[in-house]
Amino acid sequence: MSLFLLSIFFLVALLLGVFLLSSRHSWRLSRLPGDPVAFEECELHHATHLPQIRQALSETDNEFLTKRGSSVLRRRVHRERRGVVLGYLRELRRDFEKQLQIARIIAALSPEVTAVQEWERLRLTLKFIWQYEIIRMQLQAGLAPLPRLSGLANIVSGLSVRMENAIKELGERAAMATELASALDRGGVDHI
Amino acid sequence: MVAPVVYFQWALFALLFLSQAALVAIFLARKSWRAYPAFFSYILLNLVQGGALFAIYRSRGFSSDLAQYFGWASQGAIILARALAIAELCRHLLARYSGIWALTKRLIFVCGVALALYSVFAAGRRWDTGVLKADRGLELTIIVVIVVLFLCARNYGIAASPIIHALALGFCLNSAFWVLNDAILEQKFAPYDALWNILNALTYLATLLLWIWTFRNPLPDAEVDPTLLPRDVYRVMAPEVNVRLRLLNESLSKLYKAEARRS
Numbered sequence: 001m002s003l004f005l006l007s008i009f010f011l012v013a014l015l016l017g018v019f020l021l022s023s024r025h026s027w028r029l030s031r032l033p034g035d036p037v038a039f040e041e042c043e044l045h046h047a048t049h050l051p052q053i054r055q056a057l058s059e060t061d062n063e064f065l066t067k068r069g070s071s072v073l074r075r076r077v078h079r080e081r082r083g084v085v086l087g088y089l090r091e092l093r094r095d096f097e098k099q100l101q102i103a104r105i106i107a108a109l110s111p112e113v114t115a116v117q118e119w120e121r122l123r124l125t126l127k128f129i130w131q132y133e134i135i136r137m138q139l140q141a142g143l144a145p146l147p148r149l150s151g152l153a154n155i156v157s158g159l160s161v162r163m164e165n166a167i168k169e170l171g172e173r174a175a176m177a178t179e180l181a182s183a184l185d186r187g188g189v190d191h192i
Numbered sequence: 193m194v195a196p197v198v199y200f201q202w203a204l205f206a207l208l209f210l211s212q213a214a215l216v217a218i219f220l221a222r223k224s225w226r227a228y229p230a231f232f233s234y235i236l237l238n239l240v241q242g243g244a245l246f247a248i249y250r251s252r253g254f255s256s257d258l259a260q261y262f263g264w265a266s267q268g269a270i271i272l273a274r275a276l277a278i279a280e281l282c283r284h285l286l287a288r289y290s291g292i293w294a295l296t297k298r299l300i301f302v303c304g305v306a307l308a309l310y311s312v313f314a315a316g317r318r319w320d321t322g323v324l325k326a327d328r329g330l331e332l333t334i335i336v337v338i339v340v341l342f343l344c345a346r347n348y349g350i351a352a353s354p355i356i357h358a359l360a361l362g363f364c365l366n367s368a369f370w371v372l373n374d375a376i377l378e379q380k381f382a383p384y385d386a387l388w389n390i391l392n393a394l395t396y397l398a399t400l401l402l403w404i405w406t407f408r409n410p411l412p413d414a415e416v417d418p419t420l421l422p423r424d425v426y427r428v429m430a431p432e433v434n435v436r437l438r439l440l441n442e443s444l445s446k447l448y449k450a451e452a453r454r455s
Contacts, residue, residue, distance in 0.1 A: 008375040012368045015335045019364050022342040023357055096437070101349070103433040108348045109418060110426035113291035115298070117430040122347075124437040131441065 211400040212239040230280040234273040307333035328374035331367040358406035362399040369395035
Protein backbone atom coordinates (compact mmCIF):
# COMPACT_ATOMS: atom_id res chain seq x y z
CA MET A 1 0.00 0.00 0.00
CA SER A 2 1.40 3.39 -0.98
CA LEU A 3 1.99 6.31 1.34
CA PHE A 4 -0.71 8.22 -0.49
CA LEU A 5 -3.33 5.57 0.25
CA LEU A 6 -2.26 5.29 3.85
CA SER A 7 -2.53 9.03 4.36
CA ILE A 8 -5.99 9.08 2.76
CA PHE A 9 -7.12 6.21 5.01
CA PHE A 10 -5.73 7.98 8.06
CA LEU A 11 -7.36 11.30 7.13
CA VAL A 12 -10.76 9.74 6.53
CA ALA A 13 -10.58 7.71 9.75
CA LEU A 14 -9.58 10.83 11.68
CA LEU A 15 -12.43 12.91 10.25
CA LEU A 16 -14.98 10.17 10.92
CA GLY A 17 -13.66 9.77 14.46
CA VAL A 18 -13.98 13.50 15.13
CA PHE A 19 -17.47 13.50 13.65
CA LEU A 20 -18.60 10.56 15.79
CA LEU A 21 -17.13 12.08 18.94
CA SER A 22 -18.62 15.51 18.36
CA SER A 23 -22.02 14.21 17.30
CA ARG A 24 -22.17 11.74 20.17
CA HIS A 25 -21.51 14.56 22.59
CA SER A 26 -24.20 16.80 21.16
CA TRP A 27 -26.57 13.84 21.00
CA ARG A 28 -26.19 13.19 24.70
CA LEU A 29 -26.80 16.76 25.72
CA SER A 30 -30.20 16.86 27.27
CA ARG A 31 -30.38 20.57 27.76
CA LEU A 32 -30.43 23.16 25.06
CA PRO A 33 -28.76 26.50 25.66
CA GLY A 34 -31.13 28.87 27.29
CA ASP A 35 -32.44 26.36 29.79
CA PRO A 36 -32.79 28.35 33.03
CA VAL A 37 -31.63 25.32 35.06
CA ALA A 38 -28.29 25.49 33.28
CA PHE A 39 -27.89 29.08 34.49
CA GLU A 40 -28.76 28.14 38.05
CA GLU A 41 -26.17 25.35 38.09
CA CYS A 42 -23.43 27.75 37.08
CA GLU A 43 -22.93 29.11 40.59
CA LEU A 44 -19.38 28.77 41.87
CA HIS A 45 -18.84 26.58 44.91
CA HIS A 46 -15.10 26.56 45.51
CA ALA A 47 -14.98 30.06 47.06
CA THR A 48 -16.85 28.87 50.16
CA HIS A 49 -13.96 26.49 50.95
CA LEU A 50 -11.24 29.08 50.52
CA PRO A 51 -10.53 29.69 54.27
CA GLN A 52 -10.04 25.93 54.86
CA ILE A 53 -7.75 25.67 51.86
CA ARG A 54 -5.70 28.62 53.08
CA GLN A 55 -5.40 26.97 56.47
CA ALA A 56 -4.37 23.69 54.86
CA LEU A 57 -1.64 25.46 52.93
CA SER A 58 -0.40 27.81 55.63
CA GLU A 59 3.37 27.96 56.09
CA THR A 60 3.05 28.38 59.86
CA ASP A 61 1.47 24.94 60.19
CA ASN A 62 4.28 23.49 58.15
CA GLU A 63 6.94 25.23 60.25
CA PHE A 64 5.28 24.07 63.45
CA LEU A 65 5.25 20.46 62.25
CA THR A 66 8.90 20.69 61.19
CA LYS A 67 9.89 21.89 64.67
CA ARG A 68 7.62 19.78 66.86
CA GLY A 69 6.25 16.84 64.87
CA SER A 70 7.88 13.62 63.74
CA SER A 71 8.97 13.11 60.15
CA VAL A 72 6.28 10.43 59.71
CA LEU A 73 3.58 12.84 60.80
CA ARG A 74 4.99 15.60 58.59
CA ARG A 75 4.98 13.29 55.56
CA ARG A 76 1.44 12.17 56.28
CA VAL A 77 0.20 15.74 56.64
CA HIS A 78 2.05 16.71 53.47
CA ARG A 79 0.42 13.82 51.58
CA GLU A 80 -3.03 14.70 52.83
CA ARG A 81 -2.54 18.35 51.97
CA ARG A 82 -1.45 17.38 48.48
CA GLY A 83 -4.75 15.53 48.15
CA VAL A 84 -6.57 18.63 49.34
CA VAL A 85 -4.78 20.82 46.79
CA LEU A 86 -5.51 18.35 44.03
CA GLY A 87 -9.17 18.39 44.98
CA TYR A 88 -9.11 22.14 45.06
CA LEU A 89 -7.50 22.28 41.63
CA ARG A 90 -10.28 20.02 40.35
CA GLU A 91 -12.86 22.43 41.77
CA LEU A 92 -11.08 25.35 40.16
CA ARG A 93 -11.30 23.60 36.86
CA ARG A 94 -14.96 22.89 37.41
CA ASP A 95 -15.51 26.57 38.10
CA PHE A 96 -13.58 27.45 34.99
CA GLU A 97 -15.80 25.12 33.00
CA LYS A 98 -18.92 26.63 34.50
CA GLN A 99 -17.79 30.08 33.43
CA LEU A 100 -17.19 28.71 29.98
CA GLN A 101 -20.65 27.21 29.96
CA ILE A 102 -22.19 30.57 30.77
CA ALA A 103 -20.11 32.19 28.04
CA ARG A 104 -21.28 29.55 25.55
CA ILE A 105 -24.91 30.01 26.47
CA ILE A 106 -24.59 33.76 26.08
CA ALA A 107 -22.90 33.28 22.70
CA ALA A 108 -25.52 30.76 21.55
CA LEU A 109 -28.37 33.08 22.47
CA SER A 110 -26.82 36.22 21.03
CA PRO A 111 -27.96 37.54 17.68
CA GLU A 112 -24.37 38.56 16.91
CA VAL A 113 -21.14 36.77 17.78
CA THR A 114 -17.65 37.99 16.96
CA ALA A 115 -15.06 35.51 15.78
CA VAL A 116 -12.27 37.29 17.69
CA GLN A 117 -13.91 36.76 21.08
CA GLU A 118 -14.78 33.14 20.32
CA TRP A 119 -11.26 32.28 19.13
CA GLU A 120 -9.79 34.04 22.12
CA ARG A 121 -11.92 31.94 24.48
CA LEU A 122 -10.99 28.76 22.66
CA ARG A 123 -7.29 29.64 22.89
CA LEU A 124 -7.58 30.47 26.60
CA THR A 125 -9.43 27.23 27.27
CA LEU A 126 -6.79 25.12 25.57
CA LYS A 127 -4.06 26.98 27.44
CA PHE A 128 -5.83 26.51 30.78
CA ILE A 129 -6.31 22.80 30.21
CA TRP A 130 -2.66 22.38 29.24
CA GLN A 131 -1.35 24.23 32.32
CA TYR A 132 -3.82 22.59 34.64
CA GLU A 133 -2.82 19.12 33.49
CA ILE A 134 0.89 19.86 33.93
CA ILE A 135 0.41 21.19 37.48
CA ARG A 136 -1.87 18.30 38.37
CA MET A 137 0.59 15.71 37.07
CA GLN A 138 3.46 17.38 38.94
CA LEU A 139 1.49 17.35 42.16
CA GLN A 140 0.39 13.75 41.71
CA ALA A 141 3.94 12.65 41.00
CA GLY A 142 5.14 14.55 44.07
CA LEU A 143 7.53 16.60 41.95
CA ALA A 144 6.26 19.96 43.16
CA PRO A 145 5.79 21.41 46.66
CA LEU A 146 2.33 22.60 47.66
CA PRO A 147 1.40 25.73 45.72
CA ARG A 148 -0.18 28.92 46.98
CA LEU A 149 -3.58 29.07 45.45
CA SER A 150 -5.22 32.01 47.16
CA GLY A 151 -4.45 34.43 44.33
CA LEU A 152 -5.93 32.05 41.88
CA ALA A 153 -9.04 31.57 43.99
CA ASN A 154 -9.56 35.32 44.34
CA ILE A 155 -9.63 35.69 40.60
CA VAL A 156 -12.27 33.02 40.19
CA SER A 157 -14.30 34.42 43.07
CA GLY A 158 -14.18 37.91 41.58
CA LEU A 159 -15.33 36.49 38.32
CA SER A 160 -18.08 34.64 40.14
CA VAL A 161 -19.56 37.77 41.74
CA ARG A 162 -19.56 39.72 38.50
CA MET A 163 -20.96 36.83 36.53
CA GLU A 164 -23.74 36.28 39.05
CA ASN A 165 -24.75 39.94 38.75
CA ALA A 166 -24.61 39.66 35.00
CA ILE A 167 -26.71 36.46 35.05
CA LYS A 168 -29.36 38.18 37.18
CA GLU A 169 -29.45 41.00 34.67
CA LEU A 170 -29.62 38.48 31.83
CA GLY A 171 -32.53 36.67 33.46
CA GLU A 172 -34.45 39.94 33.80
CA ARG A 173 -33.71 40.89 30.21
CA ALA A 174 -34.63 37.44 28.89
CA ALA A 175 -37.91 37.55 30.82
CA MET A 176 -38.62 40.97 29.33
CA ALA A 177 -37.80 39.67 25.84
CA THR A 178 -40.14 36.68 26.32
CA GLU A 179 -42.96 38.91 27.56
CA LEU A 180 -42.43 41.22 24.62
CA ALA A 181 -42.48 38.31 22.15
CA SER A 182 -45.67 36.85 23.64
CA ALA A 183 -47.30 40.29 23.60
CA LEU A 184 -46.42 40.61 19.92
CA ASP A 185 -47.86 37.13 19.27
CA ARG A 186 -51.13 38.22 20.88
CA GLY A 187 -51.35 41.05 18.37
CA GLY A 188 -49.78 44.01 20.03
CA VAL A 189 -47.59 45.29 22.82
CA ASP A 190 -49.33 45.78 26.13
CA HIS A 191 -49.45 49.42 27.07
CA ILE A 192 -48.71 50.23 30.66
CA MET B 193 -22.38 -16.38 -20.67
CA VAL B 194 -22.99 -13.54 -18.23
CA ALA B 195 -20.68 -13.47 -15.22
CA PRO B 196 -22.30 -13.81 -11.77
CA VAL B 197 -20.88 -10.44 -10.77
CA VAL B 198 -23.01 -8.82 -13.47
CA TYR B 199 -26.16 -10.40 -12.01
CA PHE B 200 -25.10 -9.13 -8.62
CA GLN B 201 -24.66 -5.64 -10.04
CA TRP B 202 -28.12 -5.73 -11.61
CA ALA B 203 -29.66 -6.90 -8.37
CA LEU B 204 -27.82 -4.22 -6.44
CA PHE B 205 -28.91 -1.46 -8.77
CA ALA B 206 -32.50 -2.69 -8.62
CA LEU B 207 -32.30 -2.65 -4.83
CA LEU B 208 -30.87 0.86 -4.88
CA PHE B 209 -33.61 2.02 -7.18
CA LEU B 210 -36.30 0.51 -4.97
CA SER B 211 -34.78 1.98 -1.80
CA GLN B 212 -34.65 5.45 -3.33
CA ALA B 213 -38.22 5.09 -4.56
CA ALA B 214 -39.26 3.99 -1.06
CA LEU B 215 -37.57 7.03 0.49
CA VAL B 216 -39.22 9.37 -2.02
CA ALA B 217 -42.58 7.71 -1.30
CA ILE B 218 -42.06 8.14 2.46
CA PHE B 219 -41.22 11.80 1.94
CA LEU B 220 -44.33 12.35 -0.15
CA ALA B 221 -46.61 10.41 2.20
CA ARG B 222 -45.31 12.13 5.34
CA LYS B 223 -44.98 15.51 3.61
CA SER B 224 -41.43 15.62 4.92
CA TRP B 225 -40.28 17.33 1.73
CA ARG B 226 -41.68 20.57 3.15
CA ALA B 227 -39.12 20.53 5.93
CA TYR B 228 -36.26 19.11 3.84
CA PRO B 229 -36.84 20.24 0.22
CA ALA B 230 -33.17 20.17 -0.79
CA PHE B 231 -32.63 16.69 0.62
CA PHE B 232 -35.79 15.49 -1.10
CA SER B 233 -34.54 16.96 -4.41
CA TYR B 234 -31.21 15.18 -3.92
CA ILE B 235 -32.89 11.79 -3.45
CA LEU B 236 -35.26 12.45 -6.36
CA LEU B 237 -32.35 13.40 -8.63
CA ASN B 238 -30.53 10.22 -7.61
CA LEU B 239 -33.64 8.21 -8.44
CA VAL B 240 -33.89 9.83 -11.89
CA GLN B 241 -30.17 9.26 -12.49
CA GLY B 242 -30.52 5.63 -11.44
CA GLY B 243 -33.46 5.11 -13.79
CA ALA B 244 -31.65 6.72 -16.70
CA LEU B 245 -28.49 4.71 -16.04
CA PHE B 246 -30.53 1.54 -15.82
CA ALA B 247 -32.03 2.25 -19.24
CA ILE B 248 -28.60 3.06 -20.73
CA TYR B 249 -27.01 -0.07 -19.25
CA ARG B 250 -29.77 -2.23 -20.70
CA SER B 251 -29.64 -0.69 -24.15
CA ARG B 252 -25.93 0.12 -24.59
CA GLY B 253 -24.19 -2.05 -22.04
CA PHE B 254 -22.49 -1.40 -18.71
CA SER B 255 -19.15 -0.29 -20.15
CA SER B 256 -20.40 1.75 -23.08
CA ASP B 257 -19.14 5.29 -23.69
CA LEU B 258 -22.62 6.71 -23.21
CA ALA B 259 -22.91 5.03 -19.80
CA GLN B 260 -19.50 6.39 -18.80
CA TYR B 261 -20.17 9.96 -19.96
CA PHE B 262 -23.72 10.11 -18.62
CA GLY B 263 -22.63 8.61 -15.31
CA TRP B 264 -19.90 11.17 -14.70
CA ALA B 265 -21.77 14.16 -16.15
CA SER B 266 -24.90 13.53 -14.06
CA GLN B 267 -22.65 13.11 -11.04
CA GLY B 268 -22.00 16.87 -11.22
CA ALA B 269 -25.69 17.59 -10.76
CA ILE B 270 -25.86 15.05 -7.93
CA ILE B 271 -22.92 16.69 -6.15
CA LEU B 272 -24.57 20.10 -6.46
CA ALA B 273 -27.84 18.70 -5.08
CA ARG B 274 -25.92 17.09 -2.25
CA ALA B 275 -24.20 20.38 -1.43
CA LEU B 276 -27.62 22.05 -1.19
CA ALA B 277 -28.91 19.22 1.01
CA ILE B 278 -25.94 19.62 3.33
CA ALA B 279 -26.48 23.39 3.46
CA GLU B 280 -30.04 22.62 4.48
CA LEU B 281 -28.79 20.27 7.21
CA CYS B 282 -26.48 23.00 8.55
CA ARG B 283 -29.38 25.46 8.57
CA HIS B 284 -31.62 23.03 10.45
CA LEU B 285 -28.99 22.51 13.13
CA LEU B 286 -27.78 26.04 13.75
CA ALA B 287 -29.93 28.65 11.99
CA ARG B 288 -32.06 29.19 15.11
CA TYR B 289 -28.96 30.51 16.85
CA SER B 290 -28.29 33.43 14.54
CA GLY B 291 -24.99 34.56 16.06
CA ILE B 292 -23.43 31.10 16.09
CA TRP B 293 -24.88 30.38 12.67
CA ALA B 294 -23.30 33.51 11.20
CA LEU B 295 -19.91 32.51 12.62
CA THR B 296 -20.20 28.86 11.56
CA LYS B 297 -21.31 29.84 8.06
CA ARG B 298 -18.11 31.80 7.59
CA LEU B 299 -16.00 28.94 8.94
CA ILE B 300 -17.71 26.40 6.70
CA PHE B 301 -17.42 28.74 3.72
CA VAL B 302 -13.67 29.19 4.22
CA CYS B 303 -13.07 25.43 4.68
CA GLY B 304 -15.36 24.55 1.79
CA VAL B 305 -13.81 27.02 -0.65
CA ALA B 306 -10.26 26.03 0.32
CA LEU B 307 -10.96 22.33 -0.19
CA ALA B 308 -12.97 22.90 -3.37
CA LEU B 309 -10.07 24.93 -4.81
CA TYR B 310 -7.70 22.13 -3.82
CA SER B 311 -9.97 19.67 -5.65
CA VAL B 312 -9.93 21.80 -8.81
CA PHE B 313 -6.13 22.15 -8.75
CA ALA B 314 -5.64 18.49 -7.89
CA ALA B 315 -7.88 17.51 -10.77
CA GLY B 316 -5.50 18.95 -13.38
CA ARG B 317 -6.43 18.80 -17.03
CA ARG B 318 -6.65 15.07 -17.68
CA TRP B 319 -10.22 13.89 -18.14
CA ASP B 320 -9.75 10.32 -16.91
CA THR B 321 -8.03 11.00 -13.58
CA GLY B 322 -9.18 14.61 -13.24
CA VAL B 323 -12.81 13.73 -12.57
CA LEU B 324 -11.74 11.14 -10.04
CA LYS B 325 -9.49 13.59 -8.18
CA ALA B 326 -12.08 16.36 -8.26
CA ASP B 327 -14.70 13.92 -6.99
CA ARG B 328 -12.41 12.81 -4.18
CA GLY B 329 -11.71 16.40 -3.18
CA LEU B 330 -15.37 17.33 -3.17
CA GLU B 331 -16.34 14.31 -1.09
CA LEU B 332 -13.59 15.26 1.35
CA THR B 333 -15.03 18.78 1.44
CA ILE B 334 -18.43 17.38 2.41
CA ILE B 335 -16.94 15.45 5.34
CA VAL B 336 -14.95 18.45 6.54
CA VAL B 337 -17.98 20.75 6.35
CA ILE B 338 -20.08 18.33 8.41
CA VAL B 339 -17.29 17.83 10.94
CA VAL B 340 -16.83 21.62 11.34
CA LEU B 341 -20.59 22.01 11.74
CA PHE B 342 -20.80 19.41 14.49
CA LEU B 343 -17.70 20.71 16.23
CA CYS B 344 -19.27 24.16 16.36
CA ALA B 345 -22.54 22.68 17.65
CA ARG B 346 -20.64 20.72 20.27
CA ASN B 347 -18.65 23.76 21.34
CA TYR B 348 -21.85 25.66 22.10
CA GLY B 349 -23.73 22.68 23.55
CA ILE B 350 -26.30 22.67 20.77
CA ALA B 351 -27.89 19.25 20.47
CA ALA B 352 -28.58 17.69 17.08
CA SER B 353 -31.93 15.96 16.67
CA PRO B 354 -31.80 12.26 15.71
CA ILE B 355 -32.90 13.20 12.17
CA ILE B 356 -30.09 15.72 11.72
CA HIS B 357 -27.65 13.22 13.21
CA ALA B 358 -28.78 10.43 10.86
CA LEU B 359 -28.63 12.71 7.83
CA ALA B 360 -25.13 13.88 8.72
CA LEU B 361 -23.96 10.34 9.48
CA GLY B 362 -25.30 9.13 6.14
CA PHE B 363 -23.60 11.90 4.19
CA CYS B 364 -20.34 11.42 6.10
CA LEU B 365 -20.17 7.64 5.66
CA ASN B 366 -21.15 7.87 2.02
CA SER B 367 -18.53 10.52 1.30
CA ALA B 368 -15.87 8.68 3.31
CA PHE B 369 -16.32 5.53 1.24
CA TRP B 370 -16.29 7.56 -1.96
CA VAL B 371 -12.98 9.16 -0.94
CA LEU B 372 -11.45 5.77 -0.15
CA ASN B 373 -12.80 4.16 -3.29
CA ASP B 374 -11.60 7.04 -5.48
CA ALA B 375 -8.17 6.91 -3.88
CA ILE B 376 -7.88 3.16 -4.44
CA LEU B 377 -9.14 3.40 -7.99
CA GLU B 378 -6.71 6.24 -8.68
CA GLN B 379 -3.85 3.87 -7.84
CA LYS B 380 -5.08 1.77 -10.76
CA PHE B 381 -5.43 -1.53 -8.99
CA ALA B 382 -6.71 -3.67 -11.86
CA PRO B 383 -8.81 -6.17 -9.84
CA TYR B 384 -10.38 -3.32 -7.89
CA ASP B 385 -11.81 -1.75 -11.02
CA ALA B 386 -14.78 -4.12 -11.10
CA LEU B 387 -15.41 -3.85 -7.39
CA TRP B 388 -15.43 -0.04 -7.38
CA ASN B 389 -19.01 0.39 -8.55
CA ILE B 390 -20.30 -2.38 -6.32
CA LEU B 391 -18.68 -0.93 -3.19
CA ASN B 392 -19.99 2.56 -3.91
CA ALA B 393 -23.46 1.17 -4.52
CA LEU B 394 -23.35 -0.87 -1.31
CA THR B 395 -22.30 2.17 0.69
CA TYR B 396 -25.07 4.25 -0.77
CA LEU B 397 -27.57 1.45 -0.11
CA ALA B 398 -26.56 1.33 3.55
CA THR B 399 -26.98 5.11 3.75
CA LEU B 400 -30.40 4.92 2.12
CA LEU B 401 -31.54 2.26 4.58
CA LEU B 402 -30.40 4.45 7.46
CA TRP B 403 -32.37 7.39 6.07
CA ILE B 404 -35.46 5.28 5.40
CA TRP B 405 -35.35 4.09 9.02
CA THR B 406 -34.94 7.67 10.23
CA PHE B 407 -37.78 9.14 8.19
CA ARG B 408 -40.21 6.23 8.66
CA ASN B 409 -42.17 8.21 11.27
CA PRO B 410 -43.76 11.63 10.78
CA LEU B 411 -41.40 14.49 11.58
CA PRO B 412 -41.80 16.02 15.04
CA ASP B 413 -43.32 19.48 15.25
CA ALA B 414 -40.92 22.29 14.47
CA GLU B 415 -39.01 23.37 17.55
CA VAL B 416 -39.76 26.81 18.90
CA ASP B 417 -37.00 29.29 18.24
CA PRO B 418 -35.15 30.30 21.42
CA THR B 419 -35.64 33.85 22.66
CA LEU B 420 -32.41 35.61 21.87
CA LEU B 421 -30.73 38.02 24.24
CA PRO B 422 -30.34 41.73 23.51
CA ARG B 423 -27.33 42.53 21.34
CA ASP B 424 -25.40 44.44 23.98
CA VAL B 425 -25.32 41.50 26.41
CA TYR B 426 -22.78 39.63 24.30
CA ARG B 427 -20.80 42.79 23.55
CA VAL B 428 -20.38 43.46 27.26
CA MET B 429 -20.10 39.90 28.58
CA ALA B 430 -17.87 38.19 26.04
CA PRO B 431 -14.83 40.48 26.51
CA GLU B 432 -15.42 40.42 30.28
CA VAL B 433 -15.34 36.62 30.41
CA ASN B 434 -12.27 36.50 28.20
CA VAL B 435 -10.37 39.02 30.36
CA ARG B 436 -11.13 36.93 33.43
CA LEU B 437 -10.18 33.68 31.77
CA ARG B 438 -6.93 35.31 30.64
CA LEU B 439 -6.18 36.39 34.22
CA LEU B 440 -6.92 32.90 35.44
CA ASN B 441 -4.55 31.55 32.84
CA GLU B 442 -1.83 33.99 33.78
CA SER B 443 -2.14 32.93 37.42
CA LEU B 444 -1.86 29.29 36.47
CA SER B 445 1.11 30.18 34.33
CA LYS B 446 2.83 31.99 37.23
CA LEU B 447 2.03 29.07 39.49
CA TYR B 448 3.55 26.67 37.02
CA LYS B 449 6.70 28.77 36.59
CA ALA B 450 7.06 29.18 40.35
CA GLU B 451 6.76 25.43 40.83
CA ALA B 452 9.25 24.79 38.07
CA ARG B 453 11.77 27.10 39.76
CA ARG B 454 11.20 25.51 43.18
CA SER B 455 11.50 21.95 41.94
